[in-house]
Amino acid sequence: xxxxxxxxxxxxxxxxxxxxxxxxxxxxxxxxxxxxxxxxxxxxxxxxxxxxxxxxxxxxxxxxxxxxxxxxxxxxxxxxxxxxxxxxxxxxxxxxxxxxxxxxxxxxxxxxxxxxxxxxxxxxxxxxxxxxxxxxxxxxxxxxxxxxxxxxxxxxxxxxxxxxxxxxxxxxx
Amino acid sequence: xxxxxxxxxxxxxxxxxxxxxxxxxxxxxxxxxxxxxxxxxxxxxxxxxxxxxxxxxxxxxxxxxxxxxxxxxxxxxxxxxxxxxxxxxxxxxxxxxxxxxxxxxxxxxxxxxxxxxxxxxxxxxxxxxxxxxxxxxxxxxxxxxxxxxxxxxxxxxxxxxxxxxxxxxxxxxxxxxxxxxxx
Numbered sequence: 223x224x225x226x227x228x229x230x231x232x233x234x235x236x237x238x239x240x241x242x243x244x245x246x247x248x249x250x251x252x253x254x255x256x257x258x259x260x261x262x263x264x265x266x267x268x269x270x271x272x273x274x275x276x277x278x279x280x281x282x283x284x285x286x287x288x289x290x291x292x293x294x295x296x297x298x299x300x301x302x303x304x305x306x307x308x309x310x311x312x313x314x315x316x317x318x319x320x321x322x323x324x325x326x327x328x329x330x331x332x333x334x335x336x337x338x339x340x341x342x343x344x345x346x347x348x349x350x351x352x353x354x355x356x357x358x359x360x361x362x363x364x365x366x367x368x369x370x371x372x373x374x375x376x377x378x379x380x381x382x383x384x385x386x387x388x389x390x391x392x393x394x395x
Numbered sequence: 396x397x398x399x400x401x402x403x404x405x406x407x408x409x410x411x412x413x414x415x416x417x418x419x420x421x422x423x424x425x426x427x428x429x430x431x432x433x434x435x436x437x438x439x440x441x442x443x444x445x446x447x448x449x450x451x452x453x454x455x456x457x458x459x460x461x462x463x464x465x466x467x468x469x470x471x472x473x474x475x476x477x478x479x480x481x482x483x484x485x486x487x488x489x490x491x492x493x494x495x496x497x498x499x500x501x502x503x504x505x506x507x508x509x510x511x512x513x514x515x516x517x518x519x520x521x522x523x524x525x526x527x528x529x530x531x532x533x534x535x536x537x538x539x540x541x542x543x544x545x546x547x548x549x550x551x552x553x554x555x556x557x558x559x560x561x562x563x564x565x566x567x568x569x570x571x572x573x574x575x576x577x578x
Contacts, residue, residue: 240453244452383441
């Protein structure tokens with residue numbers, strides 16, 4: 223079992239952290255959520271099939287993120303964590319200092335999306351998962367995933383377009 | 396909302412744009428609308444640009460997962476075992492015990508003190524009678540009362556004869572009072 227736990231750590235901790243960070247844009251919160259997800263995995267390890275570990279961890283992380291966002295909204299502390307962006311170590315995101323305005327807007331806007339659009343979009347665009355993999359994680363049909371993805375992309379465009387820093391000149395000619 | 400000569404509104408174009416870009420939606424009218432609508436062309440450029448940015452976002456390096464503590468590393472337990480383990484924690488056990496003790500004391504103080512008498516044994520004037528004996532005595536008494544009602548001053552021998560046939564064990568004279576046993 224220790225072996226399975228170690229494998230899961232190596233295989234999924236970056237993905238879970240990325241998912242949490244792009245959802246919350248806070249390194250501390252993302253780390254806490256990943257730690258908690260793995261702790262839950264350890265506690266429930268007997269009930270998780272080896273082939274289900276990845277999807278199981280993603281679902282747990284998704285629930286933790288949703289809870290976290292809900293608590294944060296309840297505390298009315300929802301804020302643009304621009305400072306957290308700078309906390310990402312430079313070697314992890316080498317181009318972060320040279321990132322274009324549109325890229326920053328897109329990153330910020332992804333975190334503004336509601337679930338399931340945010341999760342679907344992150345899993346598909348950032349992690350490059352196949353529709354079927356996303357469907358397995360979210361326990362929905364592939365068609366459902368596609369619908370959420372297309373709606374999520376449209377909503378993302380709306381959020382980006384409404385961002386105060388966005389203007390058409392940011393687009394590549 | 397513009398309706399172009401290709402007979403499609405911008406709203407319909409935008410609704411299908413992402414599916415079209417993903418190759419999930421095929422339609423010449425989409426391309427025709429795209430070619431003729433500046434606003435939708437810009438929306439499509441934005442969609443492509445956002446898509447390119449999003450897919451290029453890096454997967455970030457996660458934290459080192461700390462090894463669970465010894466307490467967290469306890470072997471998997473059943474719900475019952477975990478519950479038992481929880482109850483054995485001093486912080487839970489001591490208050491729980493105190494609570495139970497307080498509840499018992501309250502009940503003891505509020506309830507009238509019950510007599511420790513076997514409900515099947517009744518003691519009358521220091522003599523123990525069983526429930527069965529009391530029931531038979533009651534039946535005898537009822538019979539005697541019926542005789543009295545019926546015959547009034549009928550000779551006591553009649554009543555005595557009837558009573559002798561009854562089941563009530565007659566107590567020793569010095570231990571019994573004259574009055575019939577009361578329940």
